[in-house]
Amino acid sequence: MSDKTDTPAAPPKKGKSKLLILLGLPIVLLGTGGGAAVYGMQAGWFSVKPEEAESNEPRLLPKSEEKRAAAKAEGGEGHGAEGGGEGSHGKPTPKGEGGDKYASSYYPLEKEFTSNLQDSVHFIQVGIAVSTPYDGRVLENIKTHEIAIRSQVLMALGETSEDEVFTAEGKRHIQERLAKAINGVLKEKEGFGGVSNVYFTNFIVQ
Structure with missing residues (x-):
């Protein structure tokens, strides 16, 4: 008959349990955060704003850009660079009023x-x-x-x-x-x- 007796395993120390929890929590958060990031990208949460995204389609050309191009080409301000001129009925229009919003x-x-x-x-x-x-x-x-x-x-x-x-x-x-x-x-x-x-x-x- 053996003299050895089964001794119950010592319960884990509370300090080690807390350490495991503290080490495991960031890993769990990192995993869930990464999953959320992937989901968010697929759902379009982090999509680039339309104005920031490069588009292959032509864009509307504001008159202000047209005037700058004309001034640069002529080496000066160019004719009509400050706006004004005649309206659709042939009457002078105040500067900045009337006309199309975009260049033609x-x-x-x-x-x-x-x-x-x-x-x-x-x-x-x-x-x-x-x-x-x-x-x-x-x-x-x-x-x-x-x-x-x-x-x-x-x-x-x-x-x-x-x-x-x-x-x-x-x-x-x-x-x-x-x-x-x-x-x-x-x-x-x-x-x-x-x-x-x-x-x-x-x-x-x-």
């Missing part, structure tokens, strides 16, 4: 367009220019896809009737149709239109 950039398409009128023996020959309130990327897109744009413009002109070419209202409808056609090409090719208006630089009916 213009681009004339080099060659004129000739198209038969719908259900008519007449045809029209027009020269057009486009405007955009966005930065230079829109005009670069127009230059890049000018062949596709010219094709779409000719198709839109082919839908023009005699009634439209002889009235101011009809011509405005043509302008709107051409702007829509050009933006359609740009959206298809680049995902963004940006053309606000189409202007006639020449308009002949024969």
Whole structure:
């Protein structure tokens, strides 16, 4: 018979328990904090503000930036750099009042367009220019896809009737149709239109 007797294990000292808790707590907090950070990133809690994120889309060009560019190009203040000028009715407007909020950039398409009128023996020959309130990327897109744009413009002109070419209202409808056609090409090719208006630089009916 063995003289050895089973002795109960000594209970852990309270000091060690507290030490384990103190060491384990930061690890648990770190783990939960890291998980929360990952979740927050996936949920978009820490997303970058839209104005801080770099966008591939053209941005609206404020008139103030246009004026600075004009002044720099001319080596001085440039004409109209301080605002003012004439309003839409030809009356002088106080400085800083009236006008568009954003700058307008213009681009004339080099060659004129000739198209038969719908259900008519007449045809029209027009020269057009486009405007955009966005930065230079829109005009670069127009230059890049000018062949596709010219094709779409000719198709839109082919839908023009005699009634439209002889009235101011009809011509405005043509302008709107051409702007829509050009933006359609740009959206298809680049995902963004940006053309606000189409202007006639020449308009002949024969």
